[in-house]
Amino acid sequence: MNITDYKSFYDNVGKTNGWDFSRVKCTIEGNDRDFYKEVKQSCGKGDMLLDIGTGGGEAILTIAADSALLLIGIDQSAWMIETAARNAAKSGLPNVRFLQMEAERLIFPANLFNVVSCRHSEFYAEEVARVLTNSGGLFFTQQVSENDKFNLKLAFGRGQSFGIEAGTLKQRYLSELREAGFSDIQSWDISGIEYYHAAEDLSFLLKHTPIIPDFGREEADFKLLQQFIEQNQTEKGIRTNSERFVIQARL
Numbered sequence: 001m002n003i004t005d006y007k008s009f010y011d012n013v014g015k016t017n018g019w020d021f022s023r024v025k026c027t028i029e030g031n032d033r034d035f036y037k038e039v040k041q042s043c044g045k046g047d048m049l050l051d052i053g054t055g056g057g058e059a060i061l062t063i064a065a066d067s068a069l070l071l072i073g074i075d076q077s078a079w080m081i082e083t084a085a086r087n088a089a090k091s092g093l094p095n096v097r098f099l100q101m102e103a104e105r106l107i108f109p110a111n112l113f114n115v116v117s118c119r120h121s122e123f124y125a126e127e128v129a130r131v132l133t134n135s136g137g138l139f140f141t142q143q144v145s146e147n148d149k150f151n152l153k154l155a156f157g158r159g160q161s162f163g164i165e166a167g168t169l170k171q172r173y174l175s176e177l178r179e180a181g182f183s184d185i186q187s188w189d190i191s192g193i194e195y196y197h198a199a200e201d202l203s204f205l206l207k208h209t210p211i212i213p214d215f216g217r218e219e220a221d222f223k224l225l226q227q228f229i230e231q232n233q234t235e236k237g238i239r240t241n242s243e244r245f246v247i248q249a250r251l
Contacts, residue, residue, distance in 0.1 A: 021208070022058070024201045031192030031242055035142045036063050039117045042138055043068040047114035050074070050131065052103050053121020057084030057096070060117075064093045068115070074101040106131050113137065120144055125173070125180035129251060137251045139182070143169060145189065145243035149211050152240050155228040156212050156221070170245045182249040190244040195237030199229055202238055 040063040043049055047068045051060045054073030064071050073096070075081050084098040101107060103118075106127045116128050118141040128139050146161040146168060153159030161169070170187060177185055196202040203225065206215040215221055232239045 021205065024204055025197035026201060027195045027197070027236060028242060029193045029195070031190050031244070033190055033246070035119055035140070035246070036060070036117070039063065039115065039140050040067045042140070043115050045069065048072075048112060049115045049117065050106075050108070050113045052116065052118040052123050052128075054084060054098065055080050055121075057087045057098055059119065061087055061091050061093065061096060064091070064096045069095065071096045073098045074103070074106070076100070076102050103127065111137075115140070117141070123173075125176040125182070129180040129182065132251055134251050139177075139249045140246070141173070142190075142244055142246045143173070145169070145245050147241070148243040149240050150243075151232065152211065152228060155231075156224055158213060160209075160211050160213070166243075170247070173247060177247065177249045182251055184250040185247065186249075187245060187247045190242075190246060192242040194240050194242050195234065196240070197237045199225070199238070202229070 036059050039049070043063075045066070045068070049068045049071045051071065051073040054060055054075050057073050060071055060073045073084060075084070075098070078100050081098050081100045088096050088098060103122055104124045104127065108131045110130050111133045113131050114133055114137060116132055116137070116139045118128075118139075120143060123141060129137075132139060144160070146164045146166045148161075149159065153162045170189075174185060174187060196205070206212050206225070212221070229238050
């Protein structure tokens with residue numbers, strides 16, 4: 001899936017669903033980290049926080065109360081931001097704003113934010129460094145590793161980052177952050193096992209993420225999915241793996 005196809009896919013997901021996967025029933029073992037909880041713990045009451053690739057705002061809204069003076073979520077998709085605005089209105093939280101914006105060109109003054117977060121979305125290290133305060137500004141990102149859902153991608157013979165060496169994206173981001181001026185950089189890998197409770201849960205995930213590009217466009221995809229379920233069904237659910245990495249960097 002090239003960048004143009006991905007943006008179109010992502011925009012359509014924003015229109016129909018936002019980035020809300022709360023309906024998907026899945027048990028996760030071995031990964032007990034809460035990314036946004038860790039972001040919240042690093043915020044002071046007077047801080048400004050920017051969330052890049054905020055989707056429908058579901059995640060950032062869970063930490064908005066009493067975490068920072070102002071939280072701003074941005075996303076490239078107008079539909080995602082429309083969903084986020086509706087979610088913000090329902091929450092009644094006064095310290096959250098959502099804006100449509102590209103991550104590669106952040107339309108904010110330099111040194112505005114104390115904390116920047118980015119979960120499962122692309123970021124540009126130089127832009128993050130520019131908008132962060134140059135006296136201890138903190139950046140958090142969690143990204144999907146190449147070997148995530150490996151057995152699923154193997155079953156389909158295609159998938160997000162399929163065939164790319166594990167660790168490639170992490171090393172690229174670490175290099176870009178160093179070049180952008182971050183000096184205190186830490187990273188760690190997170191592995192877990194996911195058990196999807198029913199076929200509907202896994203099917204919803206595949207239709208609303210780019211894990212298997214163009215899933216469902218061909219009838220054969222549903223036959224492959226059924227075969228995968230039969231081969232990976234356990235008492236706990238349909239088994240696959242979760243692979244993530246987290247980077248924390250400070251200026």
